Amino acid sequence: MHGNFVWYELMTTDTKAAEAFYTNVVGWSARDASMPGIEYTLFYAGDRQVAGLMTMPDGALDMKVPPAWLGYVAVDDVDAAAAKIAAEGGNVHRAPDDIPGVGRFAIVTDPHGAAFALFKGTGEAPPLDQMAPGNTGWHELMAGDLDTAFEFYSKLFGWTKDQAMDMGEMGVYQIFASGGKQIGGMMTKPKDIPAPYWLYYFNVEALDAxxxxTKSGGGQIVLEPMEVPGGAWIVQCTDPQGALFALVAPKR
Structure with a gap:
């Protein structure tokens, strides 16, 4: 599983509102995780746990960090990966720690400041159909700099370059693969975007609906629907609390 995204977590200011929004928009169901000492909600696609939801920690609010989705990437050794990130110019924002009965994790940023998490579970993860409804079908990095960002992630996770698309003035969009399977793309962020970030595309059956x-639930469209190579359709949105997310569907 090393180098594959295995979990997604929304940290937000209003978990009840976010739960209602995403269960309606993406079609997930939600259940309390019953974790001692913390309120944590699990999102399900069918009978599969696909994401988590929690209130933003006080420290994040004090620093004016906005609500956001965080992706967890599987690694063989969380401590070693965190040390490698620090050595390669990234930052470890939460040192490796254990979630009893679940696994070990750390929260980090790449050298340009894009946040993600490292994870190693206590058991074997079940095989995942990346394009199944409710799963996360694509992972996209708006990088501080494409070339140095790709080198960083390639060293860390073993990602390899797949197709590269020339986007004209926007630069090159580099699709990357893990274990030979396309899982996402990255490009140098436009100058008007203040900071690098990861964006996650949730699979839905039809985009327009x-x-x-999204709109009726209080969300906003920030990048209008577009068709992407392969025939899928995407749209980028913010939820009512301001967290950025995206949707991908095989049809309008």
Whole structure:
């Protein structure tokens, strides 16, 4: 599993509102995780746990960090990966720690400041159909600099370059693979975007209906629907609390 995204977590200011929004928009169901000492909600696609939801920690609010999705990437050794990130110019924001009965994790940023998490579970993860409804079908990095960012992640996770698309003035969009399978893309962020970030695309069955659910639920469209190579359709949105997310569907 090393180098694959295995979990997604929304840290937000209003978990009840976020739960209602995403269960409606993406079609997830939600259940309390019953974790001692912490309120944590699990999102399910069918009978599969696919994401988590929690209130933002006080420290993040004090630092004016906005609500956001965080992706967890599987590694063979969390401590070694965290040390490698620090050595390669990234930062470890939460040192490696254990979640009893679940696994070990750390929260980090790449050298340009894009946040993600490292994870190693206590058991074997079940095989995942990346394109199944409710799963996360694509992972996209708006990088501080494409070339140095790719080198960083390639050293860390073993990601390899796949197709590269020339986006004209926007630069090159580099698709990357883990274990030979395309899992995402990255490009140098436009100058008007203040900071690098990871964006996660949740699979829905049809895009237009999901857009209407997003709007009626209080979300906003920040990048209008577009068709991408391969025939899928995407849209980028913010939820009512301001967290950025995206949707991908095989049809409008």
């Amino acid at each position: 999901a857009i209407e659910r």
